[in-house]
Amino acid sequence: MTYTPRAVAGMLGIAPTTLRTWDQRYGLGPSVRTDGGHRRYEDADVEVLRRMLALTAQGVAASAAAVLARKQPVAPPDGERTPIGSTEALTAKQGFLGAAKRLDEPAMADIAAKLLAAHGVVAAWDAVFVPALVELGELVVTSGQGVEIEHLASGSVLHALRGIPRTTSPAPLSMLLSCAPDEQHWLPLEALGAALSEQDHRWGNLGARVPAEALCDAVARLCPRVVLIWAHRQDLALRVPLEELGTRSGAVVAVAGSGWEGVALPSFVRRPMSLTEAIGLVADR
Structure with a gap:
C-alpha cells in the first residue's frame, strides 16, 4: 500500500509541514511518486518516520536521528537475552510514552516487541513497561484525562506479551x-x-x-x-x-x-x- 502525506501525518500525529521538512533536510521522503508527480509513502517509509519520531522524542538531534532512523534495528540471535541498562531503559520508556501520547499503536507494539526480543519479559516488564504504565495511570488520576492513552498502551503491551510462544510440552501445569x-x-x-x-x-x-x-x-x-x-x-x-x-x-x-x-x-x-x-x-x- 501507499499513503498520501496527509494520511501519514495523521498516522504519526505530526503536521504535514514536518514531513516536508524531514524530506527536504534529511531525505526521509516518500519512495514513490505518481505519474502526476504526487508523493506517496510506502510502509517501509512510514517505519523509518516512526523511528525518526521516537528518536527526536527522546531528545536526539534531528540530523543524528535521521541517520539512526534509516538503520534497520538488528535483533539478537534467537533466544539470546542481554541486560538492559538504566539509560537504555529510560530511552525506551520515553519512546513508548511518546508513542502512547500520540496514540501510535504500531510504534508502541514495535518498541514492546523489540524489548522482549532483546531483553526478555522480566527485564522489559520491570525496567520499561511498569514505569511507563504507572506514569500513564498517574496522568489519568491527576488530570482526569488520558484513559484512552492508558488503555491503548496496556493493549500494546498485552499484544507483545502474547507473542511469546507457549510451550507445547505435555508436562503437568506448572x-x-x-x-x-x-x-x-x-x-x-x-x-x-x-x-x-x-x-x-x-x-x-x-x-x-x-x-x-x-x-x-x-x-x-x-x-x-x-x-x-x-x-x-x-x-x-x-x-x-x-x-x-x-x-x-x-x-x-x-x-x-x-x-x-x-x-x-x-x-x-x-x-x-x-x-x-x-x-x-x-x-x-
Missing part, C-alpha cells in the same frame, strides 16, 4: 493464574505467564473477575503445582478463599498485588514480590 473475584486488572498475570513461557513452563490464566467457587473448582480439576491470585485492592483480596484452596489441593498457594498489603495471610500462603520470585515458586516445586 502454574494457574487468576484474578480475585471482581478484580479486573490482569495485565501483570499475562506478564508472569509470558515469563513462564520463556522458561518452557506450562501455565493457565483464568483471567479477570473469577468467582471464588470457580477458582476452587478449577484448581481441583487442573491440579497445578502453583496457584497464584492477583488483587490490587484489599477488599477484593479478602474475597479470595485461601483456606479452602489450601485444604482442597496440594498446590502451593501464592498471592500477588498491592491488595494483599496488610492482609493477614495463612502460614502456607506465599507472597512473591516480583516476577522473578513468582517464577521461583515453580522451581521450588
